[in-house]
Amino acid sequence: MGIVEAVGSGVASLSEGDRICLPFNVACGFCKNCERDKTGFCLTVNPGFAGGAYGYVSMGPYTGGQTEYLRVPFADFNGLKLPPGDEHETDFAMLADIFPTGYHATEMAEVSPGESVAVYGGGPVGLVAAYSAILRGAAKVFVVDRVPSRLRLAEDIGAVGVNFSEVDPIEAITEQTGGEGTDKGIDAVGYQATVSEGEEQPAIVLNNLFRTVRPTGKIGVVGLYVPSEPGAPNEDAAEGRLLFEIGKFFEKGLRMGTGQANVKSYNRQLRDMIISGRAKPSFVVSKELPLDEAPDAYERFDNREEGYSKVVLHPHAA
Numbered sequence: 001m002g003i004v005e006a007v008g009s010g011v012a013s014l015s016e017g018d019r020i021c022l023p024f025n026v027a028c029g030f031c032k033n034c035e036r037d038k039t040g041f042c043l044t045v046n047p048g049f050a051g052g053a054y055g056y057v058s059m060g061p062y063t064g065g066q067t068e069y070l071r072v073p074f075a076d077f078n079g080l081k082l083p084p085g086d087e088h089e090t091d092f093a094m095l096a097d098i099f100p101t102g103y104h105a106t107e108m109a110e111v112s113p114g115e116s117v118a119v120y121g122g123g124p125v126g127l128v129a130a131y132s133a134i135l136r137g138a139a140k141v142f143v144v145d146r147v148p149s150r151l152r153l154a155e156d157i158g159a160v161g162v163n164f165s166e167v168d169p170i171e172a173i174t175e176q177t178g179g180e181g182t183d184k185g186i187d188a189v190g191y192q193a194t195v196s197e198g199e200e201q202p203a204i205v206l207n208n209l210f211r212t213v214r215p216t217g218k219i220g221v222v223g224l225y226v227p228s229e230p231g232a233p234n235e236d237a238a239e240g241r242l243l244f245e246i247g248k249f250f251e252k253g254l255r256m257g258t259g260q261a262n263v264k265s266y267n268r269q270l271r272d273m274i275i276s277g278r279a280k281p282s283f284v285v286s287k288e289l290p291l292d293e294a295p296d297a298y299e300r301f302d303n304r305e306e307g308y309s310k311v312v313l314h315p316h317a318a
């Protein structure tokens with residue numbers, strides 16, 4: 001997110017001085033997938049692959065967005081204009097990635113008013129997914145994690161925190177939904193999921209969801225799974241093959257949506273919810289730091305240190 005410093009000759013709708021927010025995806029706006037709102041899977045910007053993003057493995061030649069200056073391809077399509085000034089600065093920053101990503105999870109799970117939703121993962125993405133479910137009218141939202149400060153934040157927004165190092169989350173949630181399980185489920189953890197003792201078990205959250213969500217329910221998976229991960233705990237997982245309980249999944253008639261968030265499908269509406277005071281996703285922001293402190297902040301974030309759950313970096317610190 002930032003201020004437009006200069007525009008190229010092909011740009012029609014943006015001018016120097018505009019405050020804009022950019023999706024983490026880079027998209028053209030005119031390919032088959034973009035035309036259908038699937039901008040996370042653009043066919044133009046990264047030839048031979050469906051999807052481009054700033055600073056992301058195999059997603060094109062676009063350097064990362066956490067910089068003083070950023071070159072924006074297809075800027076008319078990608079730039080989301082924000083009101084001038086600096087109001088809602090940290091809320092708008094969440095529009096680049098996690099707010100639309102959390103919302104995307106609820107969209108794939110088709111969360112509707114009055115439903116119950118189990119969100120696995122209380123990181124920034126899981127927390128805004130829970131928040132999005134509440135915005136969509138869910139009656140009961142559970143957030144499963146084992147980090148107490150993250151569970152506290154979940155409770156602050158009206159969700160029920162479930163600490164998986166203290167209780168079996170499937171049992172706890174089944175019991176609190178009258179033995180039925182939740183209508184919907186969200187994976188906001190991905191392949192780096194762990195058991196309560198901390199050891200990585202890449203398929204555990206998917207399989208927990210298949211047992212937490214009631215028959216015919218729907219699941220939105222925004223937690224990351226990759227086809228190649230040299231650091232994975234076993235050979236199969238290193239090639240993206242996980243022991244996924246298809247038997248249980250089929251038996252219950254579950255449906256599941258996956259993938260990178262199509263940020264452009266939601267960021268305009270979510271921006272307007274921020275402007276009108278209906279949404280305040282900055283509740284996840286735990287710290288704001290100058291860009292030159294990023295390496296240290298990343299290390300602390302990686303170690304899940306208290307206070308580093310979501311850090312906003314200021315390229316030009318005041």
Ligand SMILES: NC(=O)c1ccc[n+]([C@@H]2O[C@H](COP(=O)([O-])OP(=O)(O)OC[C@H]3O[C@@H](n4cnc5c(N)ncnc54)[C@H](O)[C@@H]3O)[C@@H](O)[C@H]2O)c1
Pocket residue numbers: 097098101120121122123124125126144145146147150164188189190191192193194195204205221222223224259260261
């Ligand atoms: N699909 C997309 O477009 C998109 C966009 C942004 C982020 N992501 C992905 O979303 C995921 C979450 O992102 P984040 O920034 O919140 O990450 P994070 O690492 O801060 O949060 C993950 C949380 O999951 C918890 N966890 C680990 N094992 C668990 C288990 N078995 N049950 C329940 N919780 C468990 C961890 O304690 C942690 O708090 C990551 O995989 C990230 O790459 C996807």
